[in-house]
Each structure stands twice: as structure tokens, then as C-alpha cells.
Amino acid sequence: MAIKTRSEIKFNIGMDENNVPEEINWSAEGSERAEGHEAKAMMIALYDEKEENTLRIDLWKKDLMVEEMMKFTCQNIITLADAFARATGEDAYADEIREFGKSIAIKMGVLGPKK
Structure with a gap:
């Protein structure tokens, strides 16, 4: 299949003298x-088909608070379920992943229980 278009996503990370991120900026065509x-934090996961392994880039600014990281992590779990459902059509498994994300978020106190 021929590639019809391309798009570029750029990340610019400003670091202190100890290589700890102080600035995270990104831009994307379109x-x-x-x-x-x-951004205050980023998590990028890439699947290496040849190695059948996931490669990750996880960065966060040094002023990111613990509660912010908790919320960010839980939101990632929940949205990961959304992407999984769209890619596979496995809605039942996606629901389990999503419910785990919501449950752990409630336990951490970053999401209130359903009323």
C-alpha cells in the first residue's frame, strides 16, 4: 500500500543541569x-513489531505533583482502553481495563465514586 500523506509530531524538552525536564512542548502538523x-508530563508507547516488545518514553516535569501523576496515570489507563476497543473491537476486555482505571482512580482519591 502506498503512503498518501505524512504528518510530523515534534517534542521539545527543556532540561536543567541534571537532565530533569523543566519544559515539555510539542507540536503536530494539522x-x-x-x-x-x-505539557507537564508525557507517556509514549511504541510497539516494535520485530522484537514484539513495547518501547516507552516517560517524561515529567520536576514540578509535577504526585496527585497530578496519579490522575495522569489513571486517565492513561482509561484512554488506553478506548484505543484498545477501537483497534480490536474487544469491547468486553476494554470495559474491564476501563473499570480498573476508574477503580484505582477512586482508591487514589483522584476520581470520586459514582453517585
Whole structure:
């Protein structure tokens, strides 16, 4: 299959003298904001087909609070379930992943229980 278009996503990480991130900026072609976006943390997972392994890039700014990381992690679990469902059609498994994300978020206190 021939590639019809390409898009580029750029990350710019500003670090202190100990290589700890102080700034995380990203931009993507076609994004609504041409000047880019700021972020406090990022988690990127890439699947290596040849090695059948997941490669990760996890970065967070040194001023990220523990509660923010808890919320960010739980949100990642929940949205991972959404991507899994779209890619596989395995809605039942996605629901289990999503419910785990919500359950652990409630236990951590970053998401209130359903009313």
C-alpha cells in the first residue's frame, strides 16, 4: 500500500543541569494551535513489531505533583482502553481495563465514586 500523506509530531524538552525536564512542548502538523502545546508530563508507547516488545518514553516535569501523576496515570489507563476497543473491537476486555482505571482512580482519591 502506498503512503498518501505524512504528518510530523515534534517534542521539545527543556532540561536543567541534571537532565530533569523543566519544559515539555510539542507540536503536530494539522494541530489547531500552530505555536505548539505545553505539557507537564508525557507517556509514549511504541510497539516494535520485530522484537514484539513495547518501547516507552516517560517524561515529567520536576514540578509535577504526585496527585497530578496519579490522575495522569489513571486517565492513561482509561484512554488506553478506548484505543484498545477501537483497534480490536474487544469491547468486553476494554470495559474491564476501563473499570480498573476508574477503580484505582477512586482508591487514589483522584476520581470520586459514582453517585
